[in-house]
Amino acid sequence: MxxxxxxxxxxxxxxxxxxxxxxxxxxxxxxxxxxxxxxxxxxxxxxxxxxxxxxxxxxxxxxxxxxxxxxxxxxxxxxxxxxxxxxxxxxxxxxxxxxxxxxxxxxxxxxxxxxxxxxxxxxxxxxxxxxxxxxxxxxxxxxxxxxxxxxxxxxxxxxxxxxxxxxxxxxxxxSPAEHDQAVAAVSHVPQVAASLVAARLADLTEESVALAGPGVRDVTRIAASDPRLWTQILTGNAPAVAGVLRELALDLGRVVDALDALTDPDALAPGARATIAGAIAAGNRGHDRLPGKHGAPQTAYRIVTVLIPDEPGQLGRLFQDVGDAGVNLEELNLEHGLGAPFGLLELSIVPEAETTLIAALTARGWRLHT
Amino acid sequence: MxxxxxxxxxxxxxxxxxxxxxxxxxxxxxxxxxxxxxxxxxxxxxxxxxxxxxxxxxxxxxxxxxxxxxxxxxxxxxxxxxxxxxxxxxxxxxxxxxxxxxxxxxxxxxxxxxxxxxxxxxxxxxxxxxxxxxxxxxxxxxxxxxxxxxxxxxxxxxxxxxxxxxxxxxxxxxSPAEHDQAVAAVSHVPQVAASLVAARLADLTEESVALAGPGVRDVTRIAASDPRLWTQILTGNAPAVAGVLRELALDLGRVVDALDALTDPDALAPGARATIAGAIAAGNRGHDRLPGKHGAPQTAYRIVTVLIPDEPGQLGRLFQDVGDAGVNLEELNLEHGLGAPFGLLELSIVPEAETTLIAALTARGWRLHT
The missing domain is CATH 3.40.50.720 (NAD(P)-binding Rossmann-like Domain)
Incomplete structure (x- = not known):
């Protein structure tokens, strides 16, 4: 194009x-x-x-x-x-x-x-x-x-x-139709899904919500968006968004039916496990479509996880070491456990850089999860 | 407790x-x-x-x-x-x-x-x-x-x-019931939602999927998970997961009905806009429940966005400057536009540190979006 x-x-x-x-x-x-x-x-x-x-x-x-x-x-x-x-x-x-x-x-x-x-x-x-x-x-x-x-x-x-x-x-x-269909799938439907998942957190106890990890944080990050603006956006693209959401609702109904069939642990529930596995596998295939940085598929990166003490200057020291190693970072994700004295920083890099980065960081005393 | x-x-x-x-x-x-x-x-x-x-x-x-x-x-x-x-x-x-x-x-x-x-x-x-x-x-x-x-x-x-x-x-x-209910809402349902949203991307054209931004990436990150493991997990917690998914499906049905009512742009569709705004607002409230680092509410942080040239060593220089300013980072998020010559790095900090950080980074020549 x-x-x-x-x-x-x-x-x-x-x-x-x-x-x-x-x-x-x-x-x-x-x-x-x-x-x-x-x-x-x-x-x-x-x-x-x-x-x-x-x-x-x-x-x-x-x-x-x-x-x-x-x-x-x-x-x-x-x-x-x-x-x-x-x-x-x-x-x-x-x-x-x-x-x-x-x-x-x-x-x-x-x-x-x-x-x-x-x-x-x-x-x-x-x-x-x-x-x-x-x-x-x-x-x-x-x-x-x-x-x-x-x-x-x-x-x-x-x-x-x-x-x-x-x-x-x-x-x-x-084309206008391609645009609206595309943003329905890559922007408007994810917004609705994030909001609906986040809404289910509202009534949890403090003890329950404390179990939230990085997964639910990622899924619900955009649930903080402005309701007035998003009402205009979703209304303006109503047919395309409704179409994608209807397909999603069908998939969701199949998963719920399968889980209901499996609620009795002694039930054989033929096909129910295959339905659930199929839904997760379909998500794998869709996820693989998302372009990474510069259009590369996301799966092309390796992730090196580094333990970062929760003190000022530690990230500076780390990235200095990464820069000295001549390695370029593709993506970054910092995660903190509740009450943990340090964070876990995920560095995404191209596969060719993995050995160099691990050697350089280990040599400078960083603790890695690889 | x-x-x-x-x-x-x-x-x-x-x-x-x-x-x-x-x-x-x-x-x-x-x-x-x-x-x-x-x-x-x-x-x-x-x-x-x-x-x-x-x-x-x-x-x-x-x-x-x-x-x-x-x-x-x-x-x-x-x-x-x-x-x-x-x-x-x-x-x-x-x-x-x-x-x-x-x-x-x-x-x-x-x-x-x-x-x-x-x-x-x-x-x-x-x-x-x-x-x-x-x-x-x-x-x-x-x-x-x-x-x-x-x-x-x-x-x-x-x-x-x-x-x-x-x-x-x-x-x-x-308690076992509290645990299962909590992980249904904070882990299992987000996994299902991420997989279902990602599945909708599988059949998009290349041009459409190229519009994917950081929002859909966050929502679908965990859609890369293993179908076999997740079938076991979801099956083992079937009643709690089905219960939360059923509530989510009801909310979803209401949003789809509202969008259908709004598909005719001349329709008055009484209540439809309020339904959509209500769904996004409910997501706001749930999102506010998620604890930030050390249990602080996420909304307590300010975000400073920095333009990072796509060259080795730039992140090192930035974090060195952040460390020199004595500012501790709470969260990090790096985002790359397709084909862009630099990334946008979001730094989450406590409000008291905002003025210091902005002054320090500006003085060292960084370009900020605040």
Missing amino acids: PASIPPARLPASVHVIGAGLIGTSIAMVLARAGVRVTLADGSPTGAALAADLSGGVVAEPGEVDLVVVATPPDVAGGVVAVALDRWPRAFVTDVASVKRAVRADVLAANPTAAERYVGGHPMSGRERSGAIAARIDLFEGRTWVITRAEETSDAGVGLVRGVAEAAGSVVRVL | PASIPPARLPASVHVIGAGLIGTSIAMVLARAGVRVTLADGSPTGAALAADLSGGVVAEPGEVDLVVVATPPDVAGGVVAVALDRWPRAFVTDVASVKRAVRADVLAANPTAAERYVGGHPMSGRERSGAIAARIDLFEGRTWVITRAEETSDAGVGLVRGVAEAAGSVVRVL
Whole structure:
């Protein structure tokens, strides 16, 4: 797919509508790149703050190359349609995390202008909101999805790519339906599952919850997310999310039935153990699909676990030793037992580095679990 | 609860039945502590290897203080019952990750000896198996649950506590039912959920799976677990796991119904948005129950995110700077975007350290997202 992405072209002028976290951060990036940036927001104070922070100006331009609609997702489609009317020679993009619904609104309101609409989704993943939280490096190293439908203009895709690359993002191009289906499976359904698993912890006793280890922590980490934002996101992608959740619910029902059949320890329960083993094995296969760093499969890494005394400076000493060994770390995970005087740090490395790292750390007195 | 745990007492002699990963690691710990250790295993070669690795001897003792049954969970109850008969003055413990089923087997086979049975569950969480993977530090810093029923002898609890503390574990005492209910919610149900979410990734296109970010990675990390082991664990705790999964399935059904009601964007769908927001908010409350390091609530930490160039030595330099600032890290999380030339490292710290850390890292030229 990357081969077919039109070349990036930085717009000379951009109008940003919506001066929140994303809009203001985009304005910062563009102003730094020398683009003429104008800003608008429902709140004049908010627009003025965003202009101060970014170096743009609060104004409605007569002509502009690109309009960036950075409003909440539930109103993005309407704002895009109005902008297509108002600036008949401009391309218009948005930043909503759902793309079919926005496109449907645009097509319904202004079908002849839809070629000038280019859907966008910078996957920045920041918890805070508002212009004051904006950062020029918000998108660096993140994926910025551009959605291309049949009608989408190549020139428009090139302009949005120019913005995304100026922001330091990695561009991926998908159709709106592919995007929504993909984020349903890799983002929206995991969020729902994490929230539902976490909800089951709410009524546990202190003694019970104290048994929580790194597994449940990982599974429920994103359960801390904002309910208002996630209601908008899930609502905007309702059909795709419901479809994946329905398949998940079928699998879940089969596991529950199998466990019920096994609750009587003397029951033979034909097939029940195979159902459970099959569900875990299917999870193995899905897990293997997740790309590791730089696209390598996760299973390609070796893990070396190091005991870290719970004192300032110990991690510094360790990573100094890792750096001296010339070994690059792919992933890191620090785990603390309740009441334990040290943590277990998991270092993921490429297999070729394993012998070197173990020898270097052992020689410097580190205690390893390999 | 800790106040009521009988004092730890190290047994003078221990017989370990089952020379796999757990049994051999326990034998190592006890031999180091000066305990007379004998070993038995269904495989004579396996027992001999475990003896070589641990410093124990392959023998059946005439008398012994404590028998440790370290067999797979599905046969643990039967082996415990036989051991209670064979050594009428010994206490017997086991290491199975489910506790009601083992106790039921013991009570059924040998009710008058049940006071000498002390359930145990060292929560070591190692993926490999077999004596050759055994480690003397396998249990260090981990939780070792002792299950105490009405009939359980205090003297027996004290002996198992002595073993657990010799292994460097933190002891927690629960009833068998409390243990099984707790691990259903904090371990078994998260495993099932992670596997079911991961299974939905198996059929995605490459372009779709490339959008996977840190959220889905966290949720599905444990989906790489062994199907055979997990079938035994889930089967052994079937009633408790099925109970929690059934509640989760009800919540899931409500979310799917709400999303279906919202699929028509013009539908009013009364209550549907509230259902979704309620599910995410319930997850917030459950997530808040998870203890952080040293039992502090997770929300007590601040997160400082640092951009790390993808070169050897950079993490060493960073942690050196963190150590020089005198700041202790509570948690760590390293994240890489696909194709990104650097990673984002999240440092969790106590709030009082935030200003110091930000000032120190900024002064040394690090780029922060705060």
